[in-house]
Amino acid sequence: MARILIVEDAPFIVESFKEIINDQGWQVSGVAKTGFEAIDSYRKNKPDIVIMDILLPGLDGLAAIKKIREIDPKAKILVVSALAKKGLDKECINAGAKAFIKKPFDTKTFVTTLKAIIEAE
Amino acid sequence: MAEKDAPKMDELPEQFIGPELSGAILESVDIGIFVVDDDYNILFWNSFMERYTEVSRTEVLGMNLFEFFSHLKGTGWPENYARVFEEGFTFRVYNSPAMFIPKVLDHKGGVFHNIRLYPLFAKKDEVRGILTLLEDVTDRKVVDDRSQDLFEYASDAIFIMNGDGRFTYVNQRTVMEMGLGKEQIVGKFFSDIVDPSSLDGVATAFDRLLQGEEVKGLQCGILDGRGQKVHLEINATPIRAPDSKDITAFQGIARNVTARKKIEDEVKEIKELAERILTAIPSSVVVVDRHLTMHSVNEAFCRLFLTTEKDSIGKNLVDFLPADFFGEEGSEDKVTEVLENIRVGRTYLRNDVTHRTTKGEWRLDFEFVPLPGGENRTLVIIDDVTEREKLEVQRRERIKLEAEVEKLKEVDEMKTEFISVASHELRTPLTGIMLYLDRLSDGKYCLMTETHRTKVVSVMEQIKLLAKIVDEMLETTRLEAKLEDVVLEPTSIKDVVSRSVMKLSSHAENKAQRIELRIPDDIPKIEMDPDRIERVVTNLLKNAINYSPANTNIWIEAKVDHERDNLVVKVIDEGPGVPDIHKEKIFSRFYVIDKSLTRQVGGVGLGLSIAKGIVENHNGKIWVEDGKPGGAVFIFTIPIGRKTP
Numbered sequence: 089m090a091r092i093l094i095v096e097d098a099p100f101i102v103e104s105f106k107e108i109i110n111d112q113g114w115q116v117s118g119v120a121k122t123g124f125e126a127i128d129s130y131r132k133n134k135p136d137i138v139i140m141d142i143l144l145p146g147l148d149g150l151a152a153i154k155k156i157r158e159i160d161p162k163a164k165i166l167v168v169s170a171l172a173k174k175g176l177d178k179e180c181i182n183a184g185a186k187a188f189i190k191k192p193f194d195t196k197t198f199v200t201t202l203k204a205i206i207e208a209e
Numbered sequence: 210m211a212e213k214d215a216p217k218m219d220e221l222p223e224q225f226i227g228p229e230l231s232g233a234i235l236e237s238v239d240i241g242i243f244v245v246d247d248d249y250n251i252l253f254w255n256s257f258m259e260r261y262t263e264v265s266r267t268e269v270l271g272m273n274l275f276e277f278f279s280h281l282k283g284t285g286w287p288e289n290y291a292r293v294f295e296e297g298f299t300f301r302v303y304n305s306p307a308m309f310i311p312k313v314l315d316h317k318g319g320v321f322h323n324i325r326l327y328p329l330f331a332k333k334d335e336v337r338g339i340l341t342l343l344e345d346v347t348d349r350k351v352v353d354d355r356s357q358d359l360f361e362y363a364s365d366a367i368f369i370m371n372g373d374g375r376f377t378y379v380n381q382r383t384v385m386e387m388g389l390g391k392e393q394i395v396g397k398f399f400s401d402i403v404d405p406s407s408l409d410g411v412a413t414a415f416d417r418l419l420q421g422e423e424v425k426g427l428q429c430g431i432l433d434g435r436g437q438k439v440h441l442e443i444n445a446t447p448i449r450a451p452d453s454k455d456i457t458a459f460q461g462i463a464r465n466v467t468a469r470k471k472i473e474d475e476v477k478e479i480k481e482l483a484e485r486i487l488t489a490i491p492s493s494v495v496v497v498d499r500h501l502t503m504h505s506v507n508e509a510f511c512r513l514f515l516t517t518e519k520d521s522i523g524k525n526l527v528d529f530l531p532a533d534f535f536g537e538e539g540s541e542d543k544v545t546e547v548l549e550n551i552r553v554g555r556t557y558l559r560n561d562v563t564h565r566t567t568k569g570e571w572r573l574d575f576e577f578v579p580l581p582g583g584e585n586r587t588l589v590i591i592d593d594v595t596e597r598e599k600l601e602v603q604r605r606e607r608i609k610l611e612a613e614v615e616k617l618k619e620v621d622e623m624k625t626e627f628i629s630v631a632s633h634e635l636r637t638p639l640t641g642i643m644l645y646l647d648r649l650s651d652g653k654y655c656l657m658t659e660t661h662r663t664k665v666v667s668v669m670e671q672i673k674l675l676a677k678i679v680d681e682m683l684e685t686t687r688l689e690a691k692l693e694d695v696v697l698e699p700t701s702i703k704d705v706v707s708r709s710v711m712k713l714s715s716h717a718e719n720k721a722q723r724i725e726l727r728i729p730d731d732i733p734k735i736e737m738d739p740d741r742i743e744r745v746v747t748n749l750l751k752n753a754i755n756y757s758p759a760n761t762n763i764w765i766e767a768k769v770d771h772e773r774d775n776l777v778v779k780v781i782d783e784g785p786g787v788p789d790i791h792k793e794k795i796f797s798r799f800y801v802i803d804k805s806l807t808r809q810v811g812g813v814g815l816g817l818s819i820a821k822g823i824v825e826n827h828n829g830k831i832w833v834e835d836g837k838p839g840g841a842v843f844i845f846t847i848p849i850g851r852k853t854p
Binding site: 100108195 | 632633636639642643645647651653672673
């Protein structure tokens with residue numbers, strides 16, 4: 089059973105993520121609202137996958153990705169962002185993220201991507 | 210020095226040895242006279258000869274001349290006498306070394322004679338004797354020598370030429386000026402050393418000399434020994450033969466005026482330059498005296514005051530000054546002010562004077578500059594400052610405009626920033642809405658009938674459209690702010706167009722429209738951002754599909770314009786076309802021609818403005834033309850091999 093850390097500062101999005109994850113039979117290992125919380129939670133719970141927003145209070149998502157990859161070079165991270173900065177996707181991939189989905193997206197896209205990451209070695 | 214017009218023997222008694230007086234005369238003159246017969250026996254010996262040679266006539270009469278005075282052998286005199294006997298002419302020689310060695314006179318440096326031999330004829334062509342006249346000219350010769358020294362070392366170049374124009378004598382100064390040795394000059398023709406440019410003047414001068422006239426102040430250039438040009442001023446006079454009027458030679462005095470000529474040339478050049486400047490400068494320049502009478506005006510003045518040089522010189526400047534010059538206080542005051550300043554040698558300025566003529570209105574600056582040592586000459590410089598004032602006004606307006614542009618830019622940046630933030634803030638809730646609606650339609654929260662589900666799905670479609678609008682808004686803002694650089698890579702326009710057509714082919718099929726590509730297979734790859742250019746093509750193609758009626762054709766052309774170094778892409782449709790008044794505006798944001806049609810096709814009026822932004826970021830151009838017949842032709846160009854800004 090995949091254990092997933094949600095890093096997202098918008099509560100109602102967090103709620104919808106939780107619902108989708110539970111529907112799939114996966115488990116939410118923790119929820120972080122800032123980059124620092126994300127790093128702490130990753131250290132403590134060692135999730136299988138991280139869903140990471142970019143625009144976060146305090147330490148932003150990009151810095152958090154790098155930090156987590158330092159702690160665990162094998163960490164699997166999916167970035168979901170509403171930021172429309174060109175090249176952000178590449179930046180995230182270069183920092184160590186497995187995939188990037190631009191908000192808004194539909195459930196199908198979200199689930200398919202998550203599955204692909206979980207199943208990948 | 211021989212002449213054939215000698216007196217005949219039978220005429221002589223009357224002229225020379227007349228019956229009564231001749232003996233007394235011959236004895237009393239201070240000239241040596243003696244006669245020899247054709248055997249050179251001395252027949253007559255006057256008392257001057259006795260005194261002079263200390264040989265009495267009793268001793269010498271009947272004696273052979275050359276045997277008695279044996280020193281004459283080897284001097285050339287026997288030969289001279291022989292020639293007179295043979296030819297019968299008179300022989301003269303001047304300043305000759307003494308023929309006899311005088312005993313009574315003691316001259317240092319030699320004794321000199323003028324000697325004449327006259328043939329005495331018995332009958333025609335038979336010379337029977339020779340009368341010799343001998344004049345001691347030693348004293349005169351010394352004087353002559355001294356005066357010759359004066360010539361020789363004179364400060365001017367003195368020379369003598371014979372009738373052919375050859376130098377026969379030149380003094381030291383001439384040698385110095387010409388940089389040639391005396392022996393190199395004497396014997397040369399004058400024309401040999403004259404500078405070619407002076408030849409005509411010299412030839413004319415020679416003609417005048419030959420006519421017996423004097424030549425004064427002849428300006429003549431000669432080439433010295435080093436080939437340098439020397440300017441001479443020459444005075445020359447003809448020399449006539451002593452006892453005839455024939456002109457046999459010329460004497461000349463030359464002064465080297467090279468330095469003076471140089472200064473004169475420079476002054477002339479400066480004068481010409483000054484005149485050229487005065488003609489060329491845009492300022493009006495007038496020279497006036499202390500009464501403001503004009504002595505010189507330039508062309509600019511004539512143009513400005515609608516006059517001519519002829520009509521202005523000698524007139525008073527006051528008559529030409531514009532009314533505004535005098536101000537309101539009345540003409541006398543201003544003129545007095547000007548005159549007073551000129552009198553004390555102070556520059557007087559008067560700016561911003563309005564000058565009206567039939568040709569227009571000017572603003573003039575006046576400057577009165579009294580010239581130092583100029584004998585009451587004052588330079589008046591009048592500058593046309595009309596343009597300067599205009600430019601000043603323009604400059605101020607431009608600064609104002611630039612400030613406004615700056616302000617607008619700030620507002621624009623704030624707007625860009627706002628849209629950027631707004632788009633993020635809009636996307637975040639849209640994400641949540643999308644996900645919840647998705648789950649709602651899947652029946653996760655409640656039982657959904659098919660009708661419910663359809664409605665939720667259509668709400669979701671609207672949400673997606675909303676997200677797209679947000680994307681496009683952001684895209685335009687970004688393009689305007691050029692926040693992102695286009696990423697250039699060699700790209701085949703054919704590939705780009707094909708991808709775009711593939712994405713939209715179903716749309717076109719729905720309306721039974723045919724899309725045809727007219728792109729050569731071998732079209733070269735060109736530096737561009739493939740994703741963004743695809744966006745341009747897609748936007749243009751989407752418009753063509755949306756705005757054209759069903760069952761029509763759409764063509765996409767691409768070719769390289771080698772003349773302009775451009776890639777030219779055209780999207781041609783058979784739709785309603787774009788009316789002229791909209792042709793430019795359609796490229797601005799949120800601009801749609803027909804709102805009802807727009808609602809039908811679901812656009813928000815950003816497609817073309819995005820396309821324009823992308824093309825311009827590639828340094829290209831985009832515009833629309835009318836198709837044939839009707840329809841629209843959207844064209845964009847991408848420069849080849851040029852970097853984007």
